Amino acid sequence: MANLGQTFDPNExxxxxxxxxxxxxRYVLQVIDSDIKPTKSGQMLALTMxxxxxxxxxxxxxxxxxIQNASAQAQEIAQRQLSALCRAAGxxxxxxxxxxxxxxxxxxxxxxxxxxxxxxxxxxxxxxxxKYVFEDQAPPAGKPAPSAPxxxxxxxxxxSRPWERRAS
Numbered sequence: 001m002a003n004l005g006q007t008f009d010p011n012e013x014x015x016x017x018x019x020x021x022x023x024x025x026r027y028v029l030q031v032i033d034s035d036i037k038p039t040k041s042g043q044m045l046a047l048t049m050x051x052x053x054x055x056x057x058x059x060x061x062x063x064x065x066x067i068q069n070a071s072a073q074a075q076e077i078a079q080r081q082l083s084a085l086c087r088a089a090g091x092x093x094x095x096x097x098x099x100x101x102x103x104x105x106x107x108x109x110x111x112x113x114x115x116x117x118x119x120x121x122x123x124x125x126x127x128x129x130x131k132y133v134f135e136d137q138a139p140p141a142g143k144p145a146p147s148a149p150x151x152x153x154x155x156x157x158x159x160s161r162p163w164e165r166r167a168s
Contacts, residue, residue, distance in 0.1 A: 020125070025110060027051050027109075027110055028051070028054070028107055029108055030105045031048070031102050031104070032049065033102075034046065034098035034102065035098075042066060042069040047098075048060060049062070049063065049129075052105050061110065061127045061128070063081075065081055084131075085106065088106035088107060088108060089105070089106040090104060091104060106132065107132075109130040110128070111130035112126070113125060113128045
């Protein structure tokens with residue numbers, strides 16, 4: 001039992017509930033927080049990402065990458081995902097600190113992972129990264145490369161988005 005140190009009246013505060021996942025699709029996101037956490041068989045990079053703009057601006061997406069793992073396959077998958085994130089965010093130099101990923105906008109396709117139960121715990125449906133989007137991606141095997149779309153129209157330097165301000 002724990003004393004709240006105050007009286008709390010639930011009738012005076014609007015209740016909240018977990019929001020449903022955002023619809024599947026392509027979004028501009030940015031990493032806003034990261035941490036290295038121990039796992040049973042190594043270390044994971046825990047990333048908190050945020051949708052950067054649009055009607056779902058501010059919604060969070062969480063991703064855990066097993067960057068050091070006893071399973072070589074799990075580690076390779078995580079390192080490939082980290083490489084894709086870096087490329088999508090325009091990071092081309094080697095990094096030593098996950099903070100280098102922070103506030104670098106990138107595009108990614110989100111999917112919805114269904115609700116699941118693991119042991120005694122039940123997890124709600126959630127968004128997850130399906131694919132990071134970057135320019136030099138190869139088309140899926142057996143599919144022809146799409147024709148190049150026209151280059152996006154860029155605003156003059158000084159736009160409101162970080163990648164618009166970098167444009168020249």
